[in-house]
Amino acid sequence: MLGKTDKQKENGYIALSTVLIVLALVLLIGVSTALLSVNDLQSAISGKMANSSTDVVEACVEDVLMKLSKNNNISAGVVSLLDNTCSVTLNSHIGNVWDFTVSADVEGYYKAVRINVTRDVTIVVNNWNDV
Numbered sequence: 001m002l003g004k005t006d007k008q009k010e011n012g013y014i015a016l017s018t019v020l021i022v023l024a025l026v027l028l029i030g031v032s033t034a035l036l037s038v039n040d041l042q043s044a045i046s047g048k049m050a051n052s053s054t055d056v057v058e059a060c061v062e063d064v065l066m067k068l069s070k071n072n073n074i075s076a077g078v079v080s081l082l083d084n085t086c087s088v089t090l091n092s093h094i095g096n097v098w099d100f101t102v103s104a105d106v107e108g109y110y111k112a113v114r115i116n117v118t119r120d121v122t123i124v125v126n127n128w129n130d131v
Contacts, residue, residue, distance in 0.1 A: 046109075053106035057113055060086030060102045064115075069123050074100055096120060101131060 060079045068074050076090045084106060091099040096119045103112035116127040 049107055049109045050111075053104055053109040053111040056081065056084045056104045056106055057086060057102055057111045059084075060088070060104060061113060061115060064088055064100065064102060065117065065123055065125075068098060068117070068119055072119065074098055076100075097126075103131070 059081050063079055063081065064074055074088065074090055074093070076088050079086045079088055079102075084104060086102050086104040089101040089103075091101060091114070093099070097116065098119060099114070099116045101112060101114045103110065105111075112131040114127075114129045114131050115125065118124045118126055
């Protein structure tokens with residue numbers, strides 16, 4: 001038979017065990033929340049960088065189209081815009097129809113588009129495809 005002090009010790013062990021279990025659960029929830037926040041932040045940064053590479057490629061395409069309009073020529077090679085560069089590849093040129101690819105790599109995020117245009121009095125974009 002247990003005495004009063006033994007019963008108090010048993011109740012103390014139960015209370016201590018309960019506190020330890022609750023603390024472990026709170027710690028688990030806190031770590032899970034922190035990891036989810038880090039994952040969300042990484043996803044947001046990844047989306048921002050992907051959008052940035054798209055913006056760079058579109059700016060380079062606009063630059064190539066302006067040169068085509070002005071000079072009636074596209075030169076393959078590298079296009080520099082501020083602190084970014086794009087690669088321009090001329091796929092074909094038949095008459096007044098031009099087909100070219102523009103690509104850029106912005107901090108590991110690669111984006112490329114293939115453009116088909118007709119140059120008459122104005123430039124008409126016939127096709128714009130992500131590659």
